[in-house]
Amino acid sequence: MQTLRNIFINIRIQDIIDILIVALVFYKLFMLIRETRAEQLTKGIFALFVFTKVSEWLKLYTINWLLKQIVTVGTLAILIVFQPELRRALEYLGRSRFFTKSFVEIKDETISQVVDEIVEAVASLSRQKIGALIVIERKTGLNEIIETGTIIDGKVSSDLLINIFIPNTPLHDGAVIIREDIIKAAGCFLPLTDNMSLSKDLGTRHRAALGISEKSDGLAIVVSEETGAISIAENGSLARYLDAKTLKQILMDTYKPKETKQTFITKWRRKDEQRKGK
Structure with a gap:
């Protein structure tokens, strides 16, 4: 309890803003991939990280080494597999009001x-x-x-x-x-x-x-x-x-x-x- 109390006492306004921004980013990312093939791929990647940690805790060294190699190689694969979703996310950012002009200028x-x-x-x-x-x-x-x-x-x-x-x-x-x-x-x-x-x-x-x-x-x-x-x-x-x-x-x-x-x-x-x- 003392540790939790110290954490809450030391929280700054900047920390709250930081957490809210991160939460908003993850929410927007989830909305972008919802009901697409990327949603299932995301679940698979999450499961892979969980298995890696579990194998590390259980000291299954061979399995843990294989999983780590897959994660390393998978970083490049993610960029290829998620190309449509990454493009969609960048287009979403590009459509924000800060970057766009007015729609039409006709009478x-x-x-x-x-x-x-x-x-x-x-x-x-x-x-x-x-x-x-x-x-x-x-x-x-x-x-x-x-x-x-x-x-x-x-x-x-x-x-x-x-x-x-x-x-x-x-x-x-x-x-x-x-x-x-x-x-x-x-x-x-x-x-x-x-x-x-x-x-x-x-x-x-x-x-x-x-x-x-x-x-x-x-x-x-x-x-x-x-x-x-x-x-x-x-x-x-x-x-x-x-x-x-x-x-x-x-x-x-x-x-x-x-x-x-x-x-x-x-x-x-x-x-x-x-x-x-x-």
């Missing part, structure tokens, strides 16, 4: 027009059950994704968006990337999500939308080819079965962001839970 009337055109196109595609995938670029640049498709550089219009996704046309299978009020490219390839717990009902478009939302702060809009349902993906989360009115509000908030801690997905899920509760 309010232009924003309203762009949103109306997107909503009209998505609603039309939904009624016709034509599959579509539209990504709206925010602070994170998507030039790598744009380069995988065909450059359009045209003003956002519902007619152009609908024509792009008409079946059996050259660009209908890929994603459309929108930057501010310009359709930058179509037929783009997106990275698929690593989330293994997704419903089997979700197809490639939904997985691609989640994938790009995990690797950037972009907002992805998906129209299901089977059901015509409208979904959005943001920050690695998916909200499904949206109507045109909700989609319009989300897009307006995207182009004119407000200071809020809640994402669109969080709000929608909360409303959905309230409806189910009633």
Whole structure:
């Protein structure tokens, strides 16, 4: 008890801040690898360290030597195996407000027009059950994704968006990337999500939308080819079965962001839970 008392007496404000920062870093790292392959690998690495210590305590010298060699070589292997997660963590840091510029600098009337055109196109595609995938670029640049498709550089219009996704046309299978009020490219390839717990009902478009939302702060809009349902993906989360009115509000908030801690997905899920509760 005397030892514990001395520890608490000697704790400084700097020590508390230090502990809180370390705890926050570990929490953020856990959130980054949660529900990915890296989560299982992390558990395996932790078990390896435990076995190393246990073999040392039990004086199992041969096993302990082998485990230490594995840990030494494994340091390099970790960098290779965790490359996607390390890249994701660095991108997360790069998207912080300190390093990023403002999202868009276009006039309010232009924003309203762009949103109306997107909503009209998505609603039309939904009624016709034509599959579509539209990504709206925010602070994170998507030039790598744009380069995988065909450059359009045209003003956002519902007619152009609908024509792009008409079946059996050259660009209908890929994603459309929108930057501010310009359709930058179509037929783009997106990275698929690593989330293994997704419903089997979700197809490639939904997985691609989640994938790009995990690797950037972009907002992805998906129209299901089977059901015509409208979904959005943001920050690695998916909200499904949206109507045109909700989609319009989300897009307006995207182009004119407000200071809020809640994402669109969080709000929608909360409303959905309230409806189910009633």
